[in-house]
Amino acid sequence: MTKHDNLIGAEWVSFGNYQDNINPSDISDVIGTYSYGDASSVEAAVEAAKSAFPAWRDASPQLRHDVLDAVGNTIASRKDEIGRLLSREEGKTLAEGIGETMRASQVFKFFAGEALRQVGDLQASVRPDIEVEVTREPVGIVGLITPWNFPIAIPAWKIAPALAYGNCVIIKPADLTPGCAHVIAEILHECGCPPGVFNLVMGRGSVVGEAIVTHPDISAISFTGSVATGHRIAETCGRLRKKVQLEMGGKNPMVVLNDADLSVAVPACVNGTFFSTGQRCTASSRLVVEAGIHDEFVEAVSKAMQSLKIGDALDQATQIGPVVDATQLNSNLDYVDLAKTEAAEVIGGERLELAAKGFYQAPALFVGTSNDMRINREEIFGPCGSVIKVADFDEAVAVANDTEFGLSAGICTQSLKHARAFKRQAAAGMVMVNLPTAGVDYHVPFGGRKGSSFGAREQGRYAVEFYTTVKTSYVFAG
């Protein structure tokens, strides 16, 4: 069994306490064993980062560019192997695993370019003979805490901007998926990232995560994960006056109007709701459908859903892999039972026993639901979607926005008027027209409103807001 250690400074460090990383497609397959740290491990990482910070802060943008560019190239050159590891540890299909790996490569390459494009403002002062300069500086040592559902893309879209703008990093990946973050650490190390600039500490959220959030020398926390953990982290960061960025859950609506082209709407809804086993914060979990197209839509979506091939993530024929672990599977099955209790018609959703022992579930469609049911208020985070019938566009918008979340919202329509109105009225950070609610570009901002997100946006040039702090300098040149 391969043992994997933590990267602290220039060293691979074992903290003992090895935990097995299990394949959810086949629980007899142990991917590797990973050394989990504790608060003292975080302390060691902070010391390494503190030593490295001054030189990295002042490093030539060319050096930062070259490291990030090399990381992006290396990830791309190893996409099949890393994508396979990703699918093996998280359970998304091989095509999705390789696609996500390529996304991580693109993100590193984008921010390699951003390292060279750091600009400031030179302004005339309101006083004579004085120049005012507005520049951006790194915030210092940043703590990155990531979830299991995008085990390489999310670490990449936090690490790459953090390093591009001159910060040092301590990352704690999700307990369930340490493998991909470990590979990124190996690649950064090989690609000449100076010792201590990037540190990996694996371990439990309640131990390593808490230690990162509360450490006085870590200046900023970027977190992606559940609402409950996010709120806890925000409270601590507020108390400690720490910069914080949270990306949390979703209950994303996909509106389907009477004039929708079903050859567009059905694949968009099936993709958005069920692909990646529904384990996407941007998943279309509420399908808000106008009455005139409702029956035809439900029939087409349930037919397409039932034809999806569920199986081992590494099988090329598989379209929907397993649920990530037993806890998430049991939670999903409880929601299927709840849907029945709440008097929805439930199509699919049952536990599947396949040849390999894994956490398999048939996708579920809940029909005849109303927006006040718990299945439509709480994030399920599994391959489950609800259909909510509405009378017209205005009711569709009202239902779409009637949620504590606000990450992504979609509409399928052939009406330019309704598409434009929806773009303006949707209370969400991202809006999709005739596209799945999930699936985004890497060079533009990602994030939501209300209970889904807090703080500055991630990705694209907007990432500069979180990973830098502004300095205003006055120079008397008289």
Ligand code: NAP
């Ligand atoms: P989670 O349980 O909140 O865990 C997220 C991360 O926080 C993990 O690394 C976890 O460590 C750590 N953590 C747990 N308790 C902590 C604590 N007290 N202090 C500091 N860190 C702590 O979420 P998850 O189940 O991994 O991910 C699923 C959630 O992520 C869903 O709600 C989904 O919507 C959301 N998500 C949001 C986005 C977005 O961009 N909006 C993207 C993807 C996922 P352990 O793994 O050791 O528990």
